[in-house]
Amino acid sequence: MxxxxxxxxxxxxxxxxxxxxxxxxxxxxxxxxxxxxxxxxxxxxxxxxxxxxxxxxxxxxxxxxxxxxxxxxxxxxxxxxxxxxxxxxxxxHEQAIAEYVMSALLARNIPLSSADTDLRKGQWTYWAGAPERVHGEIAGTTIGLLGFGHIGKAIAARAKAFEMKVVVANRSKVATSALVDRAFTLDQLDEFWGSADAIVVSVPFTDETKGIVGTDALAKMRPDAVIINVGRGPTIDEAALYEALKQKTIGGAIIDTWYQYPGPGRANPQPSALPFHELPNIVMTPHMSGWTxxxxxxxxxxxxxxxxxxxxxxxxxxxxxxxxxxx
Structure with a gap:
């Protein structure tokens, strides 16, 4: 053999x-x-x-x-x-990607790195006891899952362990259950976009899903919502995402899958032709979420x-x- x-x-x-x-x-x-x-x-x-x-x-x-x-x-x-x-x-890879998503959401709410940096300087920035020093939590918030395959199901299970609400948008109908509080089909996306504090994109890249998250979708999201892409880069329209982040019409983005990748004659390119790396409200990672x-x-x-x-x-x-x- x-x-x-x-x-x-x-x-x-x-x-x-x-x-x-x-x-x-x-x-x-x-x-x-x-x-x-x-x-x-x-x-x-x-x-x-x-x-x-x-x-x-x-x-x-x-x-x-x-x-x-x-x-x-x-x-x-x-x-x-x-x-x-x-x-x-x-x-x-769904276990690893689900852990990535949860760690990204936790990092947005629990500033461990910042607290450590400040305390080493003698600054008690997040010390308990005063309202101006509070930080967030993810319990009680809503996560929206665009795609409910292996990855979506793994994320939902972990989100429920953190007492989050879970809404789902999927091509085939998904029943409400212990994991899913509310479900939409893809012809109900206008209603889905504004239903969550964080939206995770994990749909595969097809003709149907290319640019499925575009200008209209981003405009319908909550103004403090974060979008996370662990599927394929082009499922989110590149220019629309950049503009939404630049204009701060959404709360932020955590992007792991991109529009440009290393290849022959291009060892370390920026992951987009647009300067996402200059924006303060995006976390950029190099397609690493499932690689464990x-x-x-x-x-x-x-x-x-x-x-x-x-x-x-x-x-x-x-x-x-x-x-x-x-x-």
Missing amino acids: RIVFHGENAASFSNGFAELLDAKADIRVLPDVLSGADREAYAAADVIVATKFDASLPVPPGLKLFHVPGAGYDAVDLAALPPATTLCNCFG TGTIRRRQQTIADNVGRRLKGEACINVVREGRNTP
């Missing part, structure tokens, strides 16, 4: 992977840009773990499984994959389990496209 981990992202899942398999395997880690012997090894693979596949890459005639080591598979050209290849993705040791461990196990299932002719989990002529 020949398994290829293609690219820097996929290589992160290769360490210790052999120990998770039931059978011996020839495991190769290949760079993002293939040449010479690397292309030959790629073309000979039975299993490829990678974030992208297109016509520029060799077509492995015996490829049984192409596994994306994450949820998004928009960089995989389904038409270019061999017909017999099963395509799977994996999740396991726990995420890597959980995704490794999912990939290894699917390798075993595919080679035994058993049904895989998280199937995006079933390969034809499955053994």
Whole structure:
């Protein structure tokens, strides 16, 4: 069995992977840009773990499984994959992303870093006992979840543990429950935008969701509301977000997914063509919310389990496209 981990992202899942398999395997880690012997090894693979596949890459005639080591598979050209290849993705990042969201909301309300900095200078800025020194809390506030998949559900569970109210907007109907106080469908977004103190965007990037948070949506949000993006950057209109923050028509933003990323010839770009980095009311992070040791461990196990299932002719989990002529 020949398994290829293609690219820097996929290589992160290769360490210790052999120990998770039931059978011996020839495991190769290949760079993002293939040449010479690397292309030959790629073309000979039975299993490829990678974030992208297109016509520029060799077509492995015996490829049984192409596994994306994450949820998004928009960089995989389904038409270019061999017909017999099963395509799977994996999740396991919802725990980490939910912790990121909750820590971001807590940090907006509980100024630990500022209090520590000030007290080291002898300044008792947040000392209990006077109303001008109070800080906030998240209990009793409302969190709005645009998208209620793996990530949305994980955030809702943690928000409820902090005694928050949870409202949801989702493509398919969501019933009210112990986790959900109120639910909207996507044709009710005008009502959803103003219903929460914090709105978390976790919908996937599709033609339907591109710019789903635009000028009108931002204008309908509460003036002190914060928007958090842990889905895909372009689900929030870039110019509309910048203008809302610059004009302070919303309370702020916490953005982890962006419009520009590092790539060939662009090692450390700003994450947007617009100067978000000059604004004081945004927290900017480099697409890190789901990238934890726990995420890597959980995704490794999912990939290894699917390798075993595919080679035994058993049904895989998280199937995006079933390969034809499955053994």
